[in-house]
Amino acid sequence: MRxxxxxxxxxxxxxxxxxxxxxxxxERFADRLPRDAGNGAAPQIVFPRQQTCxxxxxxxxxxxxxxxxxxxxxxxxxxxxDYVVGPSGxxxxxxxxxxxxxxxxxxxxxxxQNKTYELCEFLVDVLGIESIDGKFPGRVGLHQSCxxxxxxxxxxxSERVLPDFSKVRTLLQGIEGLELTGLDRPDExxxxxxxxxxFEEAVSCMMGRDRVADHERHGAxxxxxADMSCLMHLGGLIRREEKPIRTMHVAEIMCEALRIPIxx
Numbered sequence: 001m002r003x004x005x006x007x008x009x010x011x012x013x014x015x016x017x018x019x020x021x022x023x024x025x026x027e028r029f030a031d032r033l034p035r036d037a038g039n040g041a042a043p044q045i046v047f048p049r050q051q052t053c054x055x056x057x058x059x060x061x062x063x064x065x066x067x068x069x070x071x072x073x074x075x076x077x078x079x080x081x082d083y084v085v086g087p088s089g090x091x092x093x094x095x096x097x098x099x100x101x102x103x104x105x106x107x108x109x110x111x112x113q114n115k116t117y118e119l120c121e122f123l124v125d126v127l128g129i130e131s132i133d134g135k136f137p138g139r140v141g142l143h144q145s146c147x148x149x150x151x152x153x154x155x156x157x158s159e160r161v162l163p164d165f166s167k168v169r170t171l172l173q174g175i176e177g178l179e180l181t182g183l184d185r186p187d188e189x190x191x192x193x194x195x196x197x198x199f200e201e202a203v204s205c206m207m208g209r210d211r212v213a214d215h216e217r218h219g220a221x222x223x224x225x226a227d228m229s230c231l232m233h234l235g236g237l238i239r240r241e242e243k244p245i246r247t248m249h250v251a252e253i254m255c256e257a258l259r260i261p262i263x264x
Contacts, residue, residue, distance in 0.1 A: 001033050001034070001035070001036060001041075001042075001043040001044065001082050001083075002043070002044050002045075002046050002080065002081045002082050002083075003026060003030060003033075003043055003044070003045045003046070003081065003082065003083045003084075003085055004046055004047075004048060004077075004078045004081030004083065004084040004085070005019075005022065005023055005026065005045055005046065005047045005085060005086075006051065006054075006078070006084050006085060006086035006091070006092075006116070007019040007022070007047070007051070007086065007087075008053070008054065008086060008087075008088045008090075008091040008228075009052065009053040009054075010228065010229065010232070011087065011088065011228055014228075014232065015228050015232075015249070017252060017262050017263075018087050018228055018249040018251055018252060019087070020262045020263075021087070021249065021251035021252045021254070021255045021260075021262045022085070022086070022087040022119055022251050023045065023047075024255055024260045024261075024262055025119070025123070025251055025254060025255065025260070026045050026085060027045060028258065028260065029123065029127050029129060030042070030043045030045060030127075031043065032127040032128065032129070033126075033127065046081065048077040048078060048081075050073065050076075050077045051073075051074060051077045051078070052070060052073060052074070053070055053074075054070070054071070054074055054091045054094045054095055055067035055068075055070035055071045055074065055094065055099075055102065056090065056091060056094040056098075056194070057194060057195070058070065059094065059098060059102070060194050060195055061195055064101070064102070067102055068101075068102045068103075071099050071102035071103050072102070072103055072104070074095070074112075075099075075103050075105070075108050075109060075112050078112060078116075079108065079111075079112075081115065082115060083115050083116075083117060083122065083126065084112065084115055084116040084117070085116075085117050085118075085119055085122045086116075086117075086118065086119065087118070087119045087226070087228065087249060087251050088118070088226075088227055088228060088229065089118045089145050089226055089227045090145065090227050090229050092116055092117065092118040092121075095112065095113060095116050096113050096116055099112070099113065118226060119226065119250075119251060120167050120168045120171055120226050120250060121167055123171060124167045124170050124171065125167070129170075129171065130170060130174075131170065131171070131173070131174030131175075132171050132172070132174060132175055132254050132257055132258065133174070133175075133176075133257070133258065134175055134176065134254075134256075134257030134258040134259065135175065135176040135177045135178075135257055136175045136176075136177055136178045136253055136256055136257040137177035137178070138177070138178065138179070138221045138222050139179045139181050139219050139220055139221045139222070140172065140178055140179065140180055140181065140220065140221070140222045140223075140224050140253070141180075141181045141183070141215035141218060141220030141222070141223050141224065142168060142169065142172070142180060142181075142224055142225070143190060143211065143215075143223060143224065143225040143227075143230055143231070143234065144168075144186060144187070144225075145190070145225055145226060145227035145229075145230045146189050146193075168226050168250055171250065171254060172224075172250065172253065172254075175253075175254075175257045176257075178253075178257070181215070181218040181219055181220045182218050183214050183215065183218060184214050184217070184218075185214060188207070188210065188211060188214070189207060189211075190207065190208055190211050190230040190233055190234050191203065191204040191205065191206070191207025191208040191210075191211070191233065192204065192208070192229055192230055192232070192233035192234075194229070197233060204233070205237065208233050208234055208237045209237055209241075211234060212234055212237055212238060212241075212243065212245070215245065216243070216245070220245060221244075221245065221246065222245065222246045222247070222248055222253070223235075223238070223245050223246070223247045223248075224247070224248050224249070224250050224253055225247075225249065225250065226249070226250050228249050231247040231248075231249065234247060235247040
């Protein structure tokens with residue numbers, strides 16, 4: 001059993017702690033998977049070094065011809081893995097929902113899409129984790145990324161009318177001392193949207209400030225998400241306006257709660 005660790009390019013370059021946190025969580029919980037039937041070997045976590053970008057920036061910019069070879073390379077890099085796991089709903093959604101037409105081998109593409117998971121989705125749906133032990137004192141506001149909710153179904157199972165990111169909440173709500181704060185509009189976008197933040201800077205920043213203000217009204221001390229791209233945008237606004245709110249990927253929170261070191 002091989003679990004392929006997928007580290008998106010922006011996490012690799014700007015937020016390596018999130019990549020390490022993802023690895024450490026997989027190392028902690030991978031033994032929940034069955035051992036190899038032939039030799040009894042434990043699941044192995046591998047990092048294909050030939051992986052690069054998933055191709056989303058090029059595809060979103062309309063440069064489909066440039067995205068295709070990147071998608072082909074990604075498909076080949078993880079071909080021998082039983083699972084592909086990454087800490088980014090946005091990038092995982094690109095692979096699962098938008099690789100058609102970019103990868104020539106339809107059978108290889110289908111196999112890749114069926115085994116690729118966002119980290120929280122993998123922990124809950126595949127490994128069957130219902131809660132995370134440990135302690136994390138603080139009031140945490142959970143930002144729901146558009147890709148996670150609308151394309152990956154990370155909010156499935158919610159009994160509320162609006163999605164509440166139930167798979168992510170499943171992992172966080174049992175942590176001792178962690179209080180999840182509410183939102184007036186839990187369904188709103190952060191305003192990043194990749195190139196949208198470049199071409200529509202004023203609108204993007206306005207949307208981001210609205211998100212931060214909503215979390216502030218509810219007393220959040222930490223703004224968390226399963227998508228670092230959203231936190232990159234929101235964190236930039238928070239730093240420039242010198243607001244006393246930390247941004248953390250949920251993998252970092254889980255590692256801190258479990259006292260798993262993730263220094264890089």
